[in-house]
Amino acid sequence: MSRSRQIAINAVSQSGATILNAALGVVLVPFLIRRLGKDGYGLIAVIIAISGLCALADLGIAGALSRQLAEALTRKDNRRYRELLSTATGLHLAMGSACALALFLFASHVAKMFALPSSLFNSGVFLLKTYGAVRVTCTFLAPSPQAVLASHNRFDTSSQIDAVRTLIQTAGLFIVLANTSAGIAGWAVVCVTTDGVCTFLLWRAAIKTNTGSAVALSAIRLSSVKDLLSLGSQFTLLQLSSQLSVNADPFILTACLGPASVSLYRPPGQVLGTVSPLILTLGNQLHPLATKAHVEGNRDDIAAILFRGTKYTMLMGAVFCAIALVLAYPLCRIWLHSALGEQYRICANVLMIQSITQLCTYAGGTQWPVLLGMRRTAFVAYSRTALAIINITSSWLLVRHTTLGVLGVVFPTMVIELIWRPVVVYYVCRVLDLAMWEYVKQSYLPPLSIAAVVGALGFAATWFMPPSQVGSLGAISGVLAIVAALLIWFLGLNSQDRAGVLRLFRLRLLRDSIGTAPFVARSANSGTQRRKTGTTQIGTDSKRSIT
Numbered sequence: 001m002s003r004s005r006q007i008a009i010n011a012v013s014q015s016g017a018t019i020l021n022a023a024l025g026v027v028l029v030p031f032l033i034r035r036l037g038k039d040g041y042g043l044i045a046v047i048i049a050i051s052g053l054c055a056l057a058d059l060g061i062a063g064a065l066s067r068q069l070a071e072a073l074t075r076k077d078n079r080r081y082r083e084l085l086s087t088a089t090g091l092h093l094a095m096g097s098a099c100a101l102a103l104f105l106f107a108s109h110v111a112k113m114f115a116l117p118s119s120l121f122n123s124g125v126f127l128l129k130t131y132g133a134v135r136v137t138c139t140f141l142a143p144s145p146q147a148v149l150a151s152h153n154r155f156d157t158s159s160q161i162d163a164v165r166t167l168i169q170t171a172g173l174f175i176v177l178a179n180t181s182a183g184i185a186g187w188a189v190v191c192v193t194t195d196g197v198c199t200f201l202l203w204r205a206a207i208k209t210n211t212g213s214a215v216a217l218s219a220i221r222l223s224s225v226k227d228l229l230s231l232g233s234q235f236t237l238l239q240l241s242s243q244l245s246v247n248a249d250p251f252i253l254t255a256c257l258g259p260a261s262v263s264l265y266r267p268p269g270q271v272l273g274t275v276s277p278l279i280l281t282l283g284n285q286l287h288p289l290a291t292k293a294h295v296e297g298n299r300d301d302i303a304a305i306l307f308r309g310t311k312y313t314m315l316m317g318a319v320f321c322a323i324a325l326v327l328a329y330p331l332c333r334i335w336l337h338s339a340l341g342e343q344y345r346i347c348a349n350v351l352m353i354q355s356i357t358q359l360c361t362y363a364g365g366t367q368w369p370v371l372l373g374m375r376r377t378a379f380v381a382y383s384r385t386a387l388a389i390i391n392i393t394s395s396w397l398l399v400r401h402t403t404l405g406v407l408g409v410v411f412p413t414m415v416i417e418l419i420w421r422p423v424v425v426y427y428v429c430r431v432l433d434l435a436m437w438e439y440v441k442q443s444y445l446p447p448l449s450i451a452a453v454v455g456a457l458g459f460a461a462t463w464f465m466p467p468s469q470v471g472s473l474g475a476i477s478g479v480l481a482i483v484a485a486l487l488i489w490f491l492g493l494n495s496q497d498r499a500g501v502l503r504l505f506r507l508r509l510l511r512d513s514i515g516t517a518p519f520v521a522r523s524a525n526s527g528t529q530r531r532k533t534g535t536t537q538i539g540t541d542s543k544r545s546i547t
Contacts, residue, residue, distance in 0.1 A: 020163050021274040024170045026335065029267050032187075033339040035177045040184055042250070042259030043120050045266050047127045049247040050114060054099040054136045060235025061088050062143030064228045067372050069151035070288035074295050081151075081210075086219035088228060089144045096140025100133040107132070115255045123184050131188040138195040144215075145206030152209050155285045161201045169194040234381035241381075241388035248392050249409040256399045257406070264343055264406045267336060268351035272324070272358050279317045283309055283366045290366070290373025302370055303432055307443055310365025314447035315492045317362025319484040322451040324355040326458035327477065330467045346406055353410045360417035365443065367428045376431050380424065387416050450487045454480055 033041045065088040072081040103110065107128035116124040149157050172190035176182055182189070207214075253261040277284075286305055293301035324331075332348040340347065371377045391412050398408030429436040458480050467473040489498065 019278070021166050021277075024166055025270050025274050028170055028173065029270060030336060030339045031174065031177070033263055036184060036187065038260040038263040038340075039117075039120060039258075040123075041266075042254065042262035043116070043124060044127070044184065044187060045262045046114065046116070046250045046254055046259060047124065047132060048135075049250045050110060050128065051103075051132045051135045051139070052247050054103065055139050056236065056239055057095050057099050058092070058140065058143070058232075058236070058239070059095075059229060060232030060237075060239060061091055061228050062147065063235035063238075063372075064231035065143065066147040066150045067231065067287060067291055067375075068227060069147050070291040071295055073151050073288075074292045082214070082216070082219050083221045083224045084228070085144060085148065085210075086215045086217070087221055087224035088147070089215050090217070090220050091225070091228075092140040092144060096137050099140070100137045103136055104129050104133045114251055117259065120259060127184065127188055131192055134192045135195055138199045141199050142202055145202040148206040148210045149202075150285070151288060153285065153288055154205075154209055155281070157205045157209070158202070161198055161205065164201065165194050165198040168197060231375065231377075234377045237381040237385045238377075241384040249395065252392070252396050252399055252409055253406060256396075261406055264340065264346045265350060265409065268328075268332070268347050268354055271331075271351060272354055275320055276358065276361070279313060279320060279362055283313055283364070283369055286366050287369035287372050290369045292373075294373045294375075299432065302373065303434060305366055306370045306428065306432065306434075307439065308366075309369070310363075310367065310439075310443040311447065311492075313362055313365040314444060315450070315488050318359060318447040318451035319454055319488070321355045321359040321362070322455035323458055323477065323480050323484075324358075325352055326455055326462055327467075327473065328352045328355070330462060330473055334467070334470055334473055349407055350410055353407065353414050357410070357414045357417050360414075360421045363421050363444065364424065367424055370428065371431070374431065379427055383420075383423075387420060391416050446492045450484065450492055453487060454484045457483060 032044075036044070065084060068084050069081060072078075072084060107125045110128055111121055111124045146158060149155065169190060172194065173187065176186040176190055180186055249265060250262045253265055286309055290302055290305050293299075293305070328351040329345070329348040332344045332351060336344040336347055368377075368380070371380060394412035395409040398404050398411065399406075402408060404411065425439065426436055428434075429439055458476070461476050461479070465472070465476070467476055493501070
């Protein structure tokens with residue numbers, strides 16, 4: 001199967017899983033708030049965040065493994081592939097077991113450390129010992145099979161397993177919580193079961209995909225440990241910064257305002273979180289291609305991945321953020337008013353601020369896959385760590401000493417992201433020796449212009465015809481989506497882009513007779529220039545495309 005067709009299949013699978021997550025999440029959130037209460041719902045958010053902190057013990061091995069396996073596969077070094085996989089699996093098994101055991105034994109101490117209120121203390125300890133310990137174990141067992149699938153560009157398989165997890169978990173929660181009085185205990189049992197099932201399915205898929213390199217104790221190598229930890233240390237810093245910037249928010253809110261405040265913070269994040277995988281699907285699956293291009297010394301392919309990947313991500317992301325901004329209030333009113341009352345307004349404000357923050361994330365496009373493929377991630381890793389410390393300190397001060405309340409944890413993140421993204425744009429262009437203005441002009445200006453038009457239309461629609469029911473909200477969203485799709489097709493994509501998209505739909509009938517990959521194909525009229533020469537176009541001096 002051609003690489004372009006596999007990318008298309010991956011995108012479709014990821015889209016299906018994302019849409020499923022979003023649809024079920026919209027129904028599940030109010031249901032959980034009603035069945036568990038605001039405090040109970042806030043508690044499970046805190047427990048999930050605490051369990052996520054244990055992932056820092058991974059030392060970045062998961063992210064490093066995915067990149068190193070892709071390089072070994074490109075070099076056709078099966079022995080190296082097996083050594084890396086076996087070493088990483090052994091390390092993950094040891095780390096996961098140690099963290100799960102520690103969480104089980106010291107659950108009460110952890111609950112006290114994160115200042116769980118007395119009314120929820122016993123429930124919190126129970127969740128840490130059951131759900132927390134199992135989730136941590138699965139968290140450490142999943143990265144190795146995920147890295148195998150990623151190295152073979154089989155992101156579609158991961159998406160299908162994620163869809164199965166969503167279906168099982170949602171159905172289980174509705175059945176158990178609606179028909180029993182199990183409450184938080186029932187939630188824990190359902191989630192533990194789904195985590196275990198998904199981990200099993202991931203390993204089964206990885207074994208079928210990579211039959212020639214089985215995990216073996218004899219294949220563990222000290223050299224592989226050093227290689228994984230060398231790159232993994234930078235992933236550790238990024239994981240730490242992510243935990244501090246995002247997952248620390250529930251802790252700050254719980255300590256300052258109580259667990260109920262988390263129920264006002266989490267729903268908007270779930271809206272954005274369910275759609276983000278769809279928008280980031282292209283960037284998330286291109287690091288093996290960037291690694292391959294770097295190993296082969298082909299800078300033109302890397303530059304093409306950067307320009308086109310960023311542009312396509314922004315075309316989807318900027319439009320989605322514009323729609324989320326203008327529909328934040330009606331969406332939260334219709335969705336959450338019955339569960340939260342007038343406090344839905346706080347959720348709407350959080351959603352608007354987080355939409356701007358998320359736009360900055362989408363603006364990253366394929367910058368990280370390119371830097372990862374080239375092993376030039378140190379600057380981003382160290383800088384993000386420093387910014388995370390600033391973020392968490394600012395959030396604490398704003399929540400503790402101002403009247404912003406829940407908004408105090410999201411506002412600093414937005415400001416930092418707005419400052420940080422242009423810095424990364426400059427850095428990536430400098431690494432690749434590209435003209436920054438050409439990158440901005442080709443990859444950012446068309447998507448942002450389309451998003452501005454869609455946002456203006458959405459604001460006018462909600463002003464003159466305020467949606468009051470799901471049907472009217474869906475109608476406005478649908479119209480905006482159609483307008484956005486037309487603008488993207490005729491203004492966001494050039495003639496070569498449109499031809500590439502059409503080729504994707506014809507691949508099945510043509511049986512891959514057209515081998516040009518639209519995602520990274522060369523563009524004779526791209527106009528992208530190198531900084532030193534000022535004239536060289538990306539990819540025009542290379543005769544082959546990545547297929």
